[in-house]
Amino acid sequence: MxxxxxxxxxxxxxxxxxxxxxxxxxVPAEQLVAELVPPPRFDAVRFATYVPDPHQPSQAAAVEALSSFAAGLGGPAAKNGGRRGLFRRAPRTPTRTTPRGVYLDGGYGVGKTHLLASLWHATDAPAERKAFGTFVELTNLVGALGFQQTVATLSGHRLLCIDEFELDDPGDTVLVSSLLSKLVGHGVALAATSNTLPGKLGEGRFAAADFLREIQGLAAHFTPLRIDGEDYRxxxxxxxxxxxxxxxxxxxxxxxxxxxxxxxxxxxxxxxxxxxxxxxxxxxxxxxxxxxxxxxxxxxxxxxxxxxxxxxxxxxxxxxxxxxxxxxxxxxxxxxxxxxxxxxxxxxxxxxxxxxxxxxxxxxx
Structure with a gap:
C-alpha cells in the first residue's frame, strides 16, 4: 500500500x-589543492579489494600492470625488491617512445576509478606529493590558480591521477595538453581513466580533427590499458x-x-x-x-x-x-x-x- x-x-x-x-x-584555491585526494567512496580501496571478473582476464591483468606501475614510482613492491615491470620510472626528459603515464580505458562500471584510487594509495609518497582529481577539478584548478602557478604547484608531485578524463571543447584540449607536457617534463607520472581511448578524445563533441596534433600529443604521454567487463554495480x-x-x-x-x-x-x-x-x-x-x-x-x-x-x-x-x-x-x-x-x-x-x-x-x- x-x-x-x-x-x-x-x-x-x-x-x-x-x-x-x-x-x-x-571553495578557496588552497582548498582545491588540499582536496586532490580520492573521494570518500574510494578512500579505503586497494588493489587487494578489487575483485576481477574471472571471465574478463583484462581486469586481473590491469591489477598486475598497475601494481608494477606503483612499484616503479616507489610503491611497496619496489621496496621489497619487486621488479619494476612495464611502467618503470622513466627519465625526467620524456620522449614519444617512453610514455610517462598509464591510461585506463574501458566501459562504465568495470572498476577503473577503484583501480586509479588504489594506484594513488599504493604509490609510496606523502599525500601532498600525489594528487587525485577529476578532469573537471583539474581544469578548474588551472582557472583558480592560473596556468603557471598550477604547474609550480603540481610539478613537485610524484603522481597525478585524473579520473573521468574527457575533452568536451577545444580550449580544454589545448590547456590540458600544455599542462601535462609541462608536468611530464618535471618528472610527474600520470594516470587517467576514461571511456574513450586517448587518440579518440573529443570525437563526436567538437571538430577534433582540427586539434589532432594536440590530441596526439596527449596520447603520447600514456600507455593505454584496456579493461573489459560488465558494469559491476x-x-x-x-x-x-x-x-x-x-x-x-x-x-x-x-x-x-x-x-x-x-x-x-x-x-x-x-x-x-x-x-x-x-x-x-x-x-x-x-x-x-x-x-x-x-x-x-x-x-x-x-x-x-x-x-x-x-x-x-x-x-x-x-x-x-x-x-x-x-x-x-x-x-x-x-x-x-x-x-x-x-x-x-x-x-x-x-x-x-x-x-x-x-x-x-x-x-x-
Missing part, C-alpha cells in the same frame, strides 16, 4: 530539509527500484536527518548557476538527496551538468530517492546515441546504484 500521508505542515515544529538549490559553496543484482511517489520522497526527506529535498526542475536551474567544480562541495555533509518530479533533461548542457552531480554524489556515497521518471529515462535517445553517450550511461548506472541504496529510507508498507 502506498502512503498518502502528507509531509508535516510548516508550523508543526518539524524542521524542513535543506535544499541543494540553496547551496552555493565558495548491477552484476547479479535485482532490477533497479521503481521511482517513488512525491509523498514517499517528501516524507523520507523529513524523516532523514541531514537529507536535502528539491524539485528536480529547481535543482537543474540551480546547477546552471554553480560551476561544476563546486558540486562536490555542494554535496558535503548530506546523508541523502530527495528529488521530486524527476523528468527527462531538456538539453545537452543540462545533461552534462547532471552527469557531474551524479558523479559527485556517487563519490560521496549519498543515496538518491526520487519520484517521477526512472533514471534510465533521463536522457533522450539522441543523447544516448551521441558523443557523450558513455557519460550518460555512467550517470544512469551510478544513479541507479544510489537509488538502490536509498531504499532503506522508505519504511516497508
Amino acid at each position: 502506498v502512503s498518502t500521508t502528507a509531509a508535516p505542515e510548516p508550523n508543526s515544529g518539524i524542521t524542513a530539509p535543506a535544499a541543494l538549490a540553496d547551496r552555493e559553496p565558495q 548491477h552484476r547479479g543484482l535485482p532490477k533497479a527500484p521503481a521511482p517513488r511517489t512525491d509523498d514517499e520522497v517528501t516524507r523520507a526527506a523529513y524523516g532523514t536527518p541531514g537529507a536535502s529535498l528539491d524539485d528536480f526542475g529547481d535543482l537543474l536551474a540551480h546547477l546552471a548557476r554553480v560551476h561544476p567544480s563546486r558540486y562536490g562541495a555542494m554535496c558535503e555533509g548530506l546523508t541523502a538527496v530527495a528529488l521530486t518530479g524527476v523528468r527527462p533533461v531538456p538539453d545537452q548542457s543540462t545533461a552534462l551538468r547532471l552527469v557531474v552531480l551524479a558523479d559527485r554524489l556517487y563519490d560521496r556515497e549519498v543515496p538518491v530517492l526520487a519520484s517521477g521518471v526512472p533514471f534510465d529515462a533521463l536522457f533522450s535517445e539522441e543523447m544516448l546515441a551521441g558523443g557523450y553517450r558513455k557519460k550518460y550511461f555512467r550517470a544512469i548506472s551510478r544513479l541507479t546504484a544510489l537509488a538502490r541504496d536509498a531504499g532503506r529510507l522508505v519504511p516497508a508498507s
Whole structure:
C-alpha cells in the first residue's frame, strides 16, 4: 500500500530539509589543492579489494600492470625488491617512445576509478606529493590558480591521477595538453581513466580533427590499458527500484536527518548557476538527496551538468530517492546515441546504484 500521508505542515515544529538549490559553496584555491585526494567512496580501496571478473582476464591483468606501475614510482613492491615491470620510472626528459603515464580505458562500471584510487594509495609518497582529481577539478584548478602557478604547484608531485578524463571543447584540449607536457617534463607520472581511448578524445563533441596534433600529443604521454567487463554495480543484482511517489520522497526527506529535498526542475536551474567544480562541495555533509518530479533533461548542457552531480554524489556515497521518471529515462535517445553517450550511461548506472541504496529510507508498507 502506498502512503498518502502528507509531509508535516510548516508550523508543526518539524524542521524542513535543506535544499541543494540553496547551496552555493565558495571553495578557496588552497582548498582545491588540499582536496586532490580520492573521494570518500574510494578512500579505503586497494588493489587487494578489487575483485576481477574471472571471465574478463583484462581486469586481473590491469591489477598486475598497475601494481608494477606503483612499484616503479616507489610503491611497496619496489621496496621489497619487486621488479619494476612495464611502467618503470622513466627519465625526467620524456620522449614519444617512453610514455610517462598509464591510461585506463574501458566501459562504465568495470572498476577503473577503484583501480586509479588504489594506484594513488599504493604509490609510496606523502599525500601532498600525489594528487587525485577529476578532469573537471583539474581544469578548474588551472582557472583558480592560473596556468603557471598550477604547474609550480603540481610539478613537485610524484603522481597525478585524473579520473573521468574527457575533452568536451577545444580550449580544454589545448590547456590540458600544455599542462601535462609541462608536468611530464618535471618528472610527474600520470594516470587517467576514461571511456574513450586517448587518440579518440573529443570525437563526436567538437571538430577534433582540427586539434589532432594536440590530441596526439596527449596520447603520447600514456600507455593505454584496456579493461573489459560488465558494469559491476548491477552484476547479479535485482532490477533497479521503481521511482517513488512525491509523498514517499517528501516524507523520507523529513524523516532523514541531514537529507536535502528539491524539485528536480529547481535543482537543474540551480546547477546552471554553480560551476561544476563546486558540486562536490555542494554535496558535503548530506546523508541523502530527495528529488521530486524527476523528468527527462531538456538539453545537452543540462545533461552534462547532471552527469557531474551524479558523479559527485556517487563519490560521496549519498543515496538518491526520487519520484517521477526512472533514471534510465533521463536522457533522450539522441543523447544516448551521441558523443557523450558513455557519460550518460555512467550517470544512469551510478544513479541507479544510489537509488538502490536509498531504499532503506522508505519504511516497508
